[in-house]
Amino acid sequence: MGLLSIIRKIKRKEKEMRILMVGLDNSGKTTIVLKINGEDTSVISPTLGFNIKTITYDKYTLNIWDVGGQRTIRSYWRNYFEQTDGLVWVVDSSDLRRLDDCKMELDNLLKEERLSGASLLIFANKQDIKGALTPAEIAKVLNLEAMDKTRHWKIVGCSAYTGEGLLEGFDWLVQDIASRIYVP
Amino acid sequence: MEDEAQHPSNPTPDQTLDDPTIHQKHASMLERLSNLHQTRLQNSLTRKSDSHSSNPSFESTQSFLSRFSDSKRSIESQLAGCRLTTATTDPNSLKSQLEAVAISIAELEKLVAENSYFLPSYEVRSSLKSISDLKQTLENLNSELIPKKKFAFRNKAAKKDQSSAAKGAAIVKPDPHLINKTSFEVRDSPGFRNKEGQVLVKDFKGLEVGEFALSDLNSCEVKLMGCARALFVHRLQNCRVYAGPILGSILIEEVEGCVFVLASHQIRIHHAKGSDFYLRVRSRPIIEDCSRVRFAPYCLCYKGIEEDLRESSLNEEMGNWANVDDFRWLRAVQSPNWSILPENERVGTIEISNSETGIEES
Numbered sequence: 001m002g003l004l005s006i007i008r009k010i011k012r013k014e015k016e017m018r019i020l021m022v023g024l025d026n027s028g029k030t031t032i033v034l035k036i037n038g039e040d041t042s043v044i045s046p047t048l049g050f051n052i053k054t055i056t057y058d059k060y061t062l063n064i065w066d067v068g069g070q071r072t073i074r075s076y077w078r079n080y081f082e083q084t085d086g087l088v089w090v091v092d093s094s095d096l097r098r099l100d101d102c103k104m105e106l107d108n109l110l111k112e113e114r115l116s117g118a119s120l121l122i123f124a125n126k127q128d129i130k131g132a133l134t135p136a137e138i139a140k141v142l143n144l145e146a147m148d149k150t151r152h153w154k155i156v157g158c159s160a161y162t163g164e165g166l167l168e169g170f171d172w173l174v175q176d177i178a179s180r181i182y183v184p
Numbered sequence: 185m186e187d188e189a190q191h192p193s194n195p196t197p198d199q200t201l202d203d204p205t206i207h208q209k210h211a212s213m214l215e216r217l218s219n220l221h222q223t224r225l226q227n228s229l230t231r232k233s234d235s236h237s238s239n240p241s242f243e244s245t246q247s248f249l250s251r252f253s254d255s256k257r258s259i260e261s262q263l264a265g266c267r268l269t270t271a272t273t274d275p276n277s278l279k280s281q282l283e284a285v286a287i288s289i290a291e292l293e294k295l296v297a298e299n300s301y302f303l304p305s306y307e308v309r310s311s312l313k314s315i316s317d318l319k320q321t322l323e324n325l326n327s328e329l330i331p332k333k334k335f336a337f338r339n340k341a342a343k344k345d346q347s348s349a350a351k352g353a354a355i356v357k358p359d360p361h362l363i364n365k366t367s368f369e370v371r372d373s374p375g376f377r378n379k380e381g382q383v384l385v386k387d388f389k390g391l392e393v394g395e396f397a398l399s400d401l402n403s404c405e406v407k408l409m410g411c412a413r414a415l416f417v418h419r420l421q422n423c424r425v426y427a428g429p430i431l432g433s434i435l436i437e438e439v440e441g442c443v444f445v446l447a448s449h450q451i452r453i454h455h456a457k458g459s460d461f462y463l464r465v466r467s468r469p470i471i472e473d474c475s476r477v478r479f480a481p482y483c484l485c486y487k488g489i490e491e492d493l494r495e496s497s498l499n500e501e502m503g504n505w506a507n508v509d510d511f512r513w514l515r516a517v518q519s520p521n522w523s524i525l526p527e528n529e530r531v532g533t534i535e536i537s538n539s540e541t542g543i544e545e546s
Contacts, residue, residue, distance in 0.1 A: 025452060026433055026435050026450070026452055042449070042466065042497065043449075043466050043467050044449075044450065044467055045450070045467035045468040045470070045509070046450060046452055046467070046468070046470045046509070048470075048509055048511065048514075070452075070470070070472055070511045071454070071472060071473075071511075072472055072473075072511040072512060073511065094373070094394060094395040094413070094414050095395075095414075095416065095435070096371070096372065096373050096395075096397075097373075097397070097399070097416060097418060126414070126432070128413075129394040129395055129413045129414055129432065130392055130393065130394030130395075130413070131373055131374065131394035131395050132394065132395070161432070
């Protein structure tokens with residue numbers, strides 16, 4: 001009760017959403033966040049640690065946590081699970097060799113109880129690269145259909161390089177979260 | 185207590201009326217305090233009897249200090265022992281020695297925690313400081329040993345690779361259980377795979393190239409001209425790889441004894457050993473689980489490279505080739521895993537052309 005309900009009330013008032021971006025290294029998480037915020041994406045170093053971006057989206061304030069995906073720091077992802085409303089899993093659709101790695105890490109993440117209520121958006125990124133798998137193919141490889149029926153999820157093809165698909169994905173995510181926690 | 189002191193000096197009519205309630209409150213507070221004291225005493229008694237066998241009790245600072253300094257001295261000599269035997273013992277026994285030291289330090293920490301309730305705060309602080317120093321020394325020792333640990337680990341991995349290589353070409357196919365599970369076969373990216381002792385040439389000019397892969401090559405020379413969007417490099421031994429600009433990112437995993445001349449927006453290098461990288465990067469290159477890797481600036485030349493570099497916004501040298509981040513070494517001091525390649529050991533400008541004999545992509 002107590003504190004948690006107060007936090008919920010404050011959140012509702014300010015219409016805040018907490019969004020966690022994760023995925024393997026080199027999948028384009030930071031580029032997506034910067035692109036959607038209209039920032040320069042030409043010089044981005046691999047993320048050592050994490051970035052937080054606060055973005056106003058429609059009438060909501062999104063707190064986006066972009067956490068580095070290098071193997072060494074994946075074990076720290078758990079530190080960011082608390083209070084997550086939306087989970088964005090980013091896939092490098094052109095990295096065919098590491099798709100099983102990608103599936104394994106996603107499966108582990110979805111077992112996490114603290115994320116069980118979070119809406120899940122899967123970005124099949126790098127669609128602009130010739131030879132990249134389509135979102136439908138990524139969905140098959142990740143076996144998304146087999147996911148827990150209670151989970152709200154959607155897969156969207158995108159290119160952080162051109163910006164294509166990013167708004168479609170975030171529109172769905174924000175609407176889905178809003179319909180869950182900001183019921184009028 | 186404060187209530188009592190304040191009220192008589194500053195009585196208001198309300199409070200005088202409430203006086204009996206205040207008294208009641210006061211009494212119950214005193215009772216709570218004495219209960220608390222009682223429990224504390226009891227706890228310390230139980231603690232004493234609990235730890236009686238291993239840690240004889242002493243509520244005296246003096247005896248704590250002598251016990252603490254004994255343990256500390258023994259840990260220090262253990263640590264010194266580890267350092268001395270580093271050269272002679274095999275990594276496994278050294279590892280268990282270090283683990284033993286870690287346990288001793290943890291015990292010492294517990295000792296301080298158990299006795300902290302009666303120790304003067306100065307003693308607690310200085311004991312904790314000594315413990316953190318010991319931990320630091322242990323960590324330093326551990327990190328000195330890391331190359332050895334990694335070496336053993338990779339050796340194992342290499343053995344596994346060989347056994348799976350023996351099974352035939354199956355290794356480049358996607359994970360078999362993945363196919364079974366999803367009944368969906370992932371196609372391969374274009375690239376060079378499973379070659380030994382060959383010159384491999386590919387000109388991307390005029391082609392729309394997405395990702396390109398180099399995997400399982402041994403003693404090959406790879407020349408890639410023109411622009412591509414992404415490059416994946418996996419399991420290369422004793423190879424030389426020269427490539428034109430990559431507009432997206434390059435991912436390199438499990439390479440040994442190689443020379444790479446690469447330009448890209450992002451470069452990630454995992455599990456590389458004894459290799460040299462001549463890079464031009466727009467962002468900071470990163471390494472993870474690497475050892476003996478060295479870096480120098482990009483030095484490739486072929487007909488039309490200036491234009492290709494400009495097209496990929498890589499025409500400008502930003503000096504990032506030397507700004508390497510080691511994800512296994514998150515400290516201010518230089519990582520022992522990488523270094524800058526001394527100028528007198530660098531290769532000169534490398535010239536490649538597509539008129540050379542070589543094998544086209546298969």
